[in-house]
Amino acid sequence: MIRMTIPLGLKAGTEPIQLHDRLQHQPDVFEFYLNEYDVSGDGLKRLSDEIDEVKDTTKKIVLHHPMKVGEQSVELDVSEVADPNLYRFVRESTETLIQLAKDKSIQALIHGSYNQQTPTIIAKYANFDEAQSALFNRMDYYQKYGQNNVMFENSISDLFYFGSEEMDRFILQKGYRLAFDTSHAFIKQSGSNADLQASLKRLMPNIVHYHLVDSMGKFHDSLTLGKGKIDWKQAYPLLNPDATSIYEIDLVDQNDCREMLESHDYLQNLIEK
Incomplete structure (x- = not known):
């Protein structure tokens, strides 16, 4: 019997011990999980060198934009007026990461939104619609800047998520390249496998990367x-068989x-069964 194999996708930080733990398994896809220190100065130089090291194993590499700076979530939708320092970090680090991805012929993954600070973000705008419009304007900018080297990941935030037909079709009209986190869509739709499957079908043409991860569908x-x-x-x-994927699992x-x-x-x- 011919053994049917699927690609192995692994994720790690820039710490050498994590890097070598993953690379010993010769993954088909590798995703760097970055922090604020990895996107400037010496950290950026180390990241560049590590990308070259990983390329000896796989050319399919994704750079996951930092989730936090200090205790603050790195939200694309941050208010330039209310939080100028955070806004500056978000803009500069995002552009730096996309440019690095273009230079190295790899991919930059940007989170459309997180959920922890969504109410705080919205409160800095006149209303929800204004906040969401600002977010999509920024995503439009980064999609134009990054072209085929950038993708946007869903969350469970009301600002940017996958799972509802209305939101999915709006995102398709935008033409974004998408990173689909299965657990985020599942949780956002209150643990509905039917909604998850429908969203996977709808968005398939635009999905270029998956975070494969399970969930109970509650949090x-x-x-x-x-x-x-x-x-x-x-x-x-x-x-999408042409997309890459990694397993984004909480590790002991x-x-x-x-x-x-x-x-x-x-x-x-x-799949073998």
Whole structure:
């Protein structure tokens, strides 16, 4: 019997011990999970060198924009007037990361929004519509700037998410290149596998990357595949075969990607059956 194999996608920070733990498994896709120190100065130089190192294993590399600076979420929608320092960091780091991705012929992943500070972000604008309009204007700018080297990931924030037909069709009209996090869409739709599957179908043409991660559908739990309530037997055939993917799982030990490998084995066994 011919063994059907699926690509192995792994994620790590820039710490050498994490990097080498992942690379020993020779992943087909590698995603850097970055922090604020990785996008400027010595950190940026180290990142550039590590990208070249990873290229010895795979050319399919994704740079995940930092999630936080200090204790603040890195929100594209940050108000330039109310939070000028955060706004400056978000703009400069995003442009730096996209330019690095273009220079290295790899991908930059930008989060459209996070959920933790959504009410605070919206409160800095006149109303929700103004806040969301500002967000999409900035995404339009970064899509034009990054072209085929940038993608936008969904969250469970009301500002930018996948799962509802209205929002999905609006996003398709925008023409964004998308990174689809399965758990975020599942949670946003209150644990509905039907809604998750419908969204995967609708958005497939624009999806270039997946975060494969399970969930109970109630909150952000980042479970190993098979440990949550996502119906992978139905969901996996709906993934764009031309897109890349990684397993974005909460690890017991950040220096050991065991739960990612367990997720890969689960999916491999599922499709073979």
